[in-house]
Amino acid sequence: MKKSSLLLFLFLMFSTFCFAQSITLKGVVTDDTNYPLESATVYLTSVKDSTVVDYTITKKNGSWEMKTRKIDDPVYLKISFIGMTSYTKRFEILKADDDFGTIVLKDNATELSEVVIKGEVPPIRIKSDTLEFNASSFKVRPDANVQELLKQLPGVEIDDEGKITVNGKEVNQILVNGKPFFDKDGKIALQNLPSDIINKVQVTDTKTKEEELSGEKASGNNASINLTIDEDKNKGVFGKAMAGYGSDDRYESSLLFNYFKDKQRLSVLASSNNINSTGFSMDEIFDNMRGGRNSNVYYSGNGSFNINGVQFGGGSGITRSNMVGISFSDTWFKKLDPNINYFYTSANNENESKIRMESFLPDDGSGIAKKNITNSTSKSENDQYAHNVNTQFEYKIDSTSTINYSPRFTKSNIKNRNTSSQKTSNQDDVLINESAGTTFSETDANNFESNLDYHKAFRHKGRGISLSLYNENNKSEGANYNQSDTYFYENGNTRSDIRNQVRYNRKAVDNYRLRARYSEPVTDSLKLIISAEYTSNQQIEDREGFNFNEETGDFSTVSDSLTNYLSSRTNTVTPTAGISINKSKYSLTFEAGTSISQFDNFSSYLGTNYNLNKTYIYPSVNLYGNYRLSKSKYLYANYSYDVWFPQASQVLPVEDFSNPLYTFIGNPDLDPNKYHNYYLSFGNYDYSTRSGYNVYGGGNYTTSDIVDKTTIDSSGKNTTTYTNVSGVYGTWFGASANKTFKKDEHSFRVNIGVNGGYDKGKAFTNNIQYESDSYRISPKIGINYDFGELLNISPSYKYTYRKTDYTNFNVDSRSNFTHVINLQTTSYWPKHFVLGNDFGYTYNSQLSDGFKKDFFLWNASLGYNFYNDQLLFKVKVYDILDQNLGTSRTISSNLIYDQQNTVLKRYVMFSLTYKIKKFGGKESKNRGSRFWMF
Numbered sequence: 001m002k003k004s005s006l007l008l009f010l011f012l013m014f015s016t017f018c019f020a021q022s023i024t025l026k027g028v029v030t031d032d033t034n035y036p037l038e039s040a041t042v043y044l045t046s047v048k049d050s051t052v053v054d055y056t057i058t059k060k061n062g063s064w065e066m067k068t069r070k071i072d073d074p075v076y077l078k079i080s081f082i083g084m085t086s087y088t089k090r091f092e093i094l095k096a097d098d099d100f101g102t103i104v105l106k107d108n109a110t111e112l113s114e115v116v117i118k119g120e121v122p123p124i125r126i127k128s129d130t131l132e133f134n135a136s137s138f139k140v141r142p143d144a145n146v147q148e149l150l151k152q153l154p155g156v157e158i159d160d161e162g163k164i165t166v167n168g169k170e171v172n173q174i175l176v177n178g179k180p181f182f183d184k185d186g187k188i189a190l191q192n193l194p195s196d197i198i199n200k201v202q203v204t205d206t207k208t209k210e211e212e213l214s215g216e217k218a219s220g221n222n223a224s225i226n227l228t229i230d231e232d233k234n235k236g237v238f239g240k241a242m243a244g245y246g247s248d249d250r251y252e253s254s255l256l257f258n259y260f261k262d263k264q265r266l267s268v269l270a271s272s273n274n275i276n277s278t279g280f281s282m283d284e285i286f287d288n289m290r291g292g293r294n295s296n297v298y299y300s301g302n303g304s305f306n307i308n309g310v311q312f313g314g315g316s317g318i319t320r321s322n323m324v325g326i327s328f329s330d331t332w333f334k335k336l337d338p339n340i341n342y343f344y345t346s347a348n349n350e351n352e353s354k355i356r357m358e359s360f361l362p363d364d365g366s367g368i369a370k371k372n373i374t375n376s377t378s379k380s381e382n383d384q385y386a387h388n389v390n391t392q393f394e395y396k397i398d399s400t401s402t403i404n405y406s407p408r409f410t411k412s413n414i415k416n417r418n419t420s421s422q423k424t425s426n427q428d429d430v431l432i433n434e435s436a437g438t439t440f441s442e443t444d445a446n447n448f449e450s451n452l453d454y455h456k457a458f459r460h461k462g463r464g465i466s467l468s469l470y471n472e473n474n475k476s477e478g479a480n481y482n483q484s485d486t487y488f489y490e491n492g493n494t495r496s497d498i499r500n501q502v503r504y505n506r507k508a509v510d511n512y513r514l515r516a517r518y519s520e521p522v523t524d525s526l527k528l529i530i531s532a533e534y535t536s537n538q539q540i541e542d543r544e545g546f547n548f549n550e551e552t553g554d555f556s557t558v559s560d561s562l563t564n565y566l567s568s569r570t571n572t573v574t575p576t577a578g579i580s581i582n583k584s585k586y587s588l589t590f591e592a593g594t595s596i597s598q599f600d601n602f603s604s605y606l607g608t609n610y611n612l613n614k615t616y617i618y619p620s621v622n623l624y625g626n627y628r629l630s631k632s633k634y635l636y637a638n639y640s641y642d643v644w645f646p647q648a649s650q651v652l653p654v655e656d657f658s659n660p661l662y663t664f665i666g667n668p669d670l671d672p673n674k675y676h677n678y679y680l681s682f683g684n685y686d687y688s689t690r691s692g693y694n695v696y697g698g699g700n701y702t703t704s705d706i707v708d709k710t711t712i713d714s715s716g717k718n719t720t721t722y723t724n725v726s727g728v729y730g731t732w733f734g735a736s737a738n739k740t741f742k743k744d745e746h747s748f749r750v751n752i753g754v755n756g757g758y759d760k761g762k763a764f765t766n767n768i769q770y771e772s773d774s775y776r777i778s779p780k781i782g783i784n785y786d787f788g789e790l791l792n793i794s795p796s797y798k799y800t801y802r803k804t805d806y807t808n809f810n811v812d813s814r815s816n817f818t819h820v821i822n823l824q825t826t827s828y829w830p831k832h833f834v835l836g837n838d839f840g841y842t843y844n845s846q847l848s849d850g851f852k853k854d855f856f857l858w859n860a861s862l863g864y865n866f867y868n869d870q871l872l873f874k875v876k877v878y879d880i881l882d883q884n885l886g887t888s889r890t891i892s893s894n895l896i897y898d899q900q901n902t903v904l905k906r907y908v909m910f911s912l913t914y915k916i917k918k919f920g921g922k923e924s925k926n927r928g929s930r931f932w933m934f
Contacts (some may be wrong), residue, residue, distance in 0.1 A: 022743065026065040027100035028056050029079055029087075036062025037105065039631045040081040041122035043137075047074035047090065052137040054742070055123045057687035060630050069744055070095045080122040081105055099713045123152070124687065126631050129217070131155075131166070135230075138843075140195050141789050141828065146227060148867050149195035151784075155685040155692055157738060157751060160796075160822075162187065166203050167632070168683030168694025168736070169223040173206050176227050179329045179339045181267070183390065186562050188269070189227065189323075192256055194481035194917070197233035202226040210466050210517070213402050213455035218581070218585050219624050221636045221681060226622035236919030244874075244911025249276055252911065267327040273321040275878075276904060286485040304868035315378070316886065316901035317351025322419045339392040346385040349904045353378050355422075356848045358896040360809045361712065362768035369427060369810035372716050376422030386412035400457045407450040415442045418590035424716040432716040435661065437484025437499070445476035462521030467514075472508040486660040488715035497660040500548040501553045503562050519580070527580045530590060538569040539648065561657045565604040572597040574620050588625035595620045599645055599672075603652040612651055612668055618643045632692070644673040646706055650722045663719045667709075671724050675702040691739040699757075709764040725762045725769075745788035754779040771807040772893035776800070792826040814896055816846040816889050834863045847889055848898045855883040872913040882906040 029040045042064045043055035054068040071094040073343035079087040084105040112199040123137030138152040150156050155167040164171040174186020182188035184740035203225055205218035239257040252273035259266040271277075303481055322345070329339040354377050361370035392406045451618035452469040479502055517531040545562020546555040576593030594617060601612040624638035649656065649666055656664040677700045685692030705728040710720040756777035762769060780794035803815035822840040827833075843854040886903035889896065 008488055022067050022069055023094060024065060024095070024097045025077075026063070026066050026098075027098070027301045028062045028102045029064065029081070030062050030102055030104055031084065032104055032106050034104075035261065036060070037081050037084070038062065039126040040064075040079055040084075041124055042066065042077070042079050044068065044071070044075045044077055044094075046165075047076060055137070057124065057391050057631075059128070066093075078122070079103060079105065080125070082125065082127055084108055092907045114895065126436055129204055132835075133201040135195065135198040135201055136517070137328065139789075142196065143834075144195045145191055146193045146195055146198060149198060150190070150201070150225075153201060154687055154690050154740065157736065164225075165694075165736075166223045166225070167634075167685040167692060168681065168696070168711055169205070169221060171225055172222040173224040174227070175224070177229055177263070177265070177329075178226055179265075179337070180327075180390075180392065181261075182269070182341050182343075184327055186225065192269075193227070193258075194238065197229055197238070197919075198227050199230040199233075200228045202228065205280060208455045209404055209451065210455070210468055210515075212660075213404065214457070214464055214519070217582060219589060219638075221626075221638070222268075229260060232572065233919045234262060236260060236917075237531075238917040238919075239915055240915045242911055242913040244909045246909035247907045248905075250907040250909055252277065252909065264330040265328065267325075269325040269327075270323065272322045274318065275465070275907075275909075276319050277321070307475055316353060317349050318902060318904060319347050319349045321347040325718040335396045337394045341386040341388075341390045342730060344385070345388075347383070349380075350380040351380050353380075354850075354900045355900070356851070356898045359712075360770075360806065360811050360894050362765050362766075362770055362808050363810050364766075364768075369429050371602075371811070372432070372712070374422055374424040374428075374716075375578055376420060378418055378420035380416065380418040382414070382416045383922075384412060384414040386410060402455055404451075404453045404500060405450065407448070409449075410445075413443070414443050416440070426716075431489055432714065433486065433488045433661065435484060435486035437482065439480065439482050439484075439485075441478060441480040443476055443478030443505075445474065447472070447474045449473075449782045460521065462519060462524075464519055466517045470511075470513040471513040472509065474507075475754075476505075476507045478505050479503070480505065480658075482658070488717060490715040491714070495532055499660065501545060501562065502548075503545045503559075503658060506540075506542040508538075510536075512536045525582050527582075529578045529580055530576075530687050531576050531591070533572075533574045533576075535574075536569070537645075539567070541566045541648070560606055561655070564606075564654050566602070566648040568599075568601045568651075570597055570599050570645050576620055577624075578622075585629075585830055586625065586627040589623070589744070591620075591622045593620045594618070597643075597645070601648050601652055602650065603654050605654045610652060610654075614671060616643070618672075618674070632686055633682075633718045635680075635682050637680045638678070640677045642675055642677060644675070646670050646672065646722070650706065654695055661717060663717070665721050667722045669708065670722050671704050673702060673706050674704040675700045685688075689739075690741075692735070693735065693737035695733075696733040697731070697733040699729060701729040702726070705762070707761075707763040709767075711766055728762055729758055730757065730759040731927065747784075747786040749784040751782040751784075752780070762892060765894065768808055770894065773805040773807075774802070774891070774893070776802045776803075790827065790829050792824070794822075794824040796822045804819075804893070806894075809894075814891050816844070816891060818845070819843040832865045832869070834861075834865075836861045842885075844887060844889060847887060851887050851898050851900055852885055853887075855885040856881050858885050872915070874911050874913070876909050876911075877906070878904060878909070879906040 027042075029037045029042070031037060036058075038058055038060045040058040040060065040062075041055060044053040044066075045051065046053060053071065054066055056064050056066045058064045061666040071091075074090060075094065077087075077089045077091060077100075084107040087103055087105055107742040118788060121134045121137070122881075123134050125132045127136075133153050135149060138149060140148050140152055147158065150164065152157055157165045159630045160797040163530065169323060171186075173184045174189055175184070176189055176193070180186075181193070181608070203223055205223040206220055207216075207218045207734040208220075210216075210219055237257070237259050239255070241255050244255045245251045252271075252275055254273075255267040255268070258930055303806065316567065323343065324345075325341070325343045327339075327341045330339050355375070357374040357376075359372045361372065362369070383590050388404075388408075388410045390408045392404070394402065394404045396402050417438070417440050419438045423434040425431050450470070456465045456466075457464045481502045483500045484498075486499075488495050488497070513533065513535045515531065515533040517529065518527045520530075522528060541564060542565050545559035547557040547559050548554070549556045560818075572595055574595040576591045578589065578591030580589045581587060584909060597616045597618070599614045599616060603610045619641060621638070621639070621641040624636075628634050628635055649664065651668055652666040652669045654666060677698075679698035680697070681694065681696035683692070683694035703726050704724045705726070706722055707725050707728070708720050709723045710718055712718050732755070734753065734755035736751065738751045741748040754777065755777070758776075759774040760770075761772040764770070778798060779805070780796065780798035783794065785791075785793045798820045799815040800820075801814060801815070805813045820842050822838070822842065824839075825837045827835045838857075838859040840857045841854065842857070846855065847853050858880040859876070859878050860880060861874055863872055863874040865872050882905060884903050884905055886901040887899070889898050891897075
């Protein structure tokens with residue numbers, strides 16, 4: 001570690017020296033009335049080729065300061081502001097500090113400054129509530145995808161898990177030309193669209209469809225990114241085809257095709273692989289290798305991944321997947337804009353796991369730290385397929401009214417096979433139960449969801465009515481086969497539970513929500529809001545159990561204990577009234593009302609019918625607002641009071657005996673879960689210094705939490721019902737800061753952050769209430785260094801500490817920590833070659849005996865571009881050191897859970913990729929760069 005520390009110190013000193021040789025330019029920008037202009041763009045461009053040399057943004061008082069390198073070649077100093085005539089001045093050289101004083105921009109009502117040569121478009125503009133980046137102003141390699149472009153934008157952060165934040169706000173929607181690209185989460189667009197077709201990156205606050213249609217400000221604290229395609233690139237095709245094969249019969253293949261023609265777009269995706277991947281990554285260096293240590297955009301690194309809201313893989317193990325997707329968008333005529341997306345995906349997941357679970361028992365006054373220790377192994381295989389259709393149609397009835405309809409349909413089939421065995425001992429290492437068995441289940445499910453939104457604006461500005469209707473209809477049918485032998489050892493006696501049975505399950509979920517909202521302006525900034533909402537949530541579960549009949553050789557003997565019928569319906573009416581204040585600096589919305597709910601439940605079990613019908617009246621409160629201190633500083637807060645109704649199985653006296661070790665029964669006296677939610681965040685990004693930070697915190701406080709009430713007998717059998725407790729709460733917080741330095745070909749970016757939280761838990765074991773206080777904190781630091789387009793070095797470190805203190809257990813506390821160190825290097829020299837290394841070390845403390853605590857994971861790839869850079873040959877090696885592990889530790893309110901799963905191990909893969917990119921009938925060139933990919 002001493003050698004590593006010395007290398008890091010020398011690297012920092014070298015970078016500091018590089019950035020020290022700079023000059024400072026400054027001034028003040030006003031209009032012709034001497035009013036300071038905030039957020040005007042000040043930038044330098046090369047006279048020779050119009051490339052952006054450097055830029056900054058004016059502050060609230062109109063001042064600006066730019067630290068840049070000494071410039072020997074002619075450059076233009078330009079200042080741009082929406083609605084004002086641009087300022088331009090030429091300099092032959094810039095080698096000394098300079099104060100330009102006050103620069104006055106004249107009004108230009110026709111905004112002719114918007115009509116400029118492409119290379120002269122300002123790199124960044126702030127238009128009302130939209131932050132707009134000019135993509136061509138940010139230098140990326142010609143092979144880069146959109147994700148790499150976003151990483152270059154000031155204020156944009158992308159973590160190891162693919163989460164994107166802009167000035168501290170998490171991005172939850174990414175659009176292409178205003179429409180989803182396969183799905184609104186935009187993951188496929190980020191990984192598959194080449195950056196050089198993007199014209200602008202527009203960032204706004206994410207709005208609900210109701211807010212979008214009505215033109216109201218966003219009520220949430222998320223951000224939305226819209227990628228606009230360059231007009232010159234909006235007519236043509238681009239794509240790639242790739243196939244690879246390697247050791248241990250590892251393989252991967254993918255096909256990507258995109259066709260653009262003005263407002264029409266057709267995209268096709270297809271892939272097949274057995275390396276835990278969807279197969280779509282535009283990262284030609286590391287592509288699908290990063291997930292074995294931590295999660296990335298597509299899959300969690302442990303055998304599961306998510307496509308268009310549908311998860312595939314078992315969450316652990318190795319997944320073999322196949323996928324085909326089609327996305328289409330167009331404008332059929334002036335008033336109708338359709339967007340249609342379809343996916344077919346199949347996946348097979350295999351996993352072997354080892355688990356050690358330490359369950360604490362309450363202090364009974366004996367002074368003995370009682371606990372049960374369970375060791376288990378299992379082997380599972382999961383097969384599933386799904387058809388997913390996601391569409392959106394927007395129709396503009398006239399200039400004042402719009403209707404939007406977004407239906408979504410999913411059909412899936414899931415099969416699961418599991419063979420397992422486990423043994424449970426007490427604190428004295430005395431065996432108290434053991435079991436072994438095999439289960440098989442198969443489920444067919446159909447799900448239909450849709451949103452219908454309508455908004456009508458009236459002549460009086462701010463007056464309008466909105467109607468929205470949501471529905472979710474889900475039906476599933478399945479069978480669960482269980483063949484198991486379980487033995488309980490209690491007081492020298494042995495009793496057994498031998499099963500060979502099947503349980504048929506039929507489930508239906510029907511949820512509806514109808515909302516009407518009317519707004520009436522009082523002043524230009526104040527509106528009254530009246531709304532009413534009706535929701536209906538119904539769930540039906542019909543189960544039939546049969547034991548195997550030795551005489552007939554089939555499952556024909558009815559099992560009364562496994563047969564039951566449950567239904568639950570909650571109908572709620574919520575009228576509310578409130579106000580909305582929208583000022584230039586802040587906005588505030590407060591709505592309050594009363595929720596009246598009818599909660600009806602019915603069960604049929606062991607020949608007895610049981611009805612439980614209750615009426616509840618609760619307040620409904622929503623408060624949210626934001627305060628913008630400046631164009632770069634914001635403060636956001638929200639509060640809500642919510643009620644969550646329990647499931648039918650939690651309130652009806654029906655016993656669930658499906659697992660011989662765990663029995664569940666409902667509690668008719670159970671009340672709903674009532675909780676307060678709160679959130680607060682503050683962010684600041686200074687574009688003039690290219691540095692920023694954000695802090696946030698939130699939590700919930702529950703006055704009637706639904707918790708388990710479990711009885712564990714001396715043989716380790718669990719019987720659980722439910723009860724209510726108060727004083728349960730959870731909190732979380734986080735902070736991050738980043739700073740970017742640039743000097744000639746050197747670019748240096750530092751990111752630091754921390755997140756954590758505190759949770760208070762309560763529950764019951766053997767009629768004794770226990771409490772837990774859980775703490776967690778995780779600081780991290782990441783550094784990104786670029787030397788032009790030739791070299792990238794990205795080291796990072798993350799430390800996570802967790803501790804839980806216990807009350808009414810003989811165990812006082814438990815804790816663990818992890819270290820994760822990563823280093824990624826990418827070299828684009830010599831010409832046509834690209835070499836990538838991804839090296840990491842993970843240490844997980846306090847794992848039980850038999851679980852390895854640490855491992856190294858080293859991945860590498862070497863690619864060569866040839867045939868006019870249309871072909872890429874690549875060899876990659878995953879887990880060079882053959883040390884990859886899938887171990888983890890979880891500490892909860894009453895147990896410690898150590899687990900080890902199957903993971904991908906070392907393999908070598910050889911692949912060939914063919915790329916095509918033609919716009920306007922001509923093949924795209926690489927702008928003189930070394931090579932390009934897509």
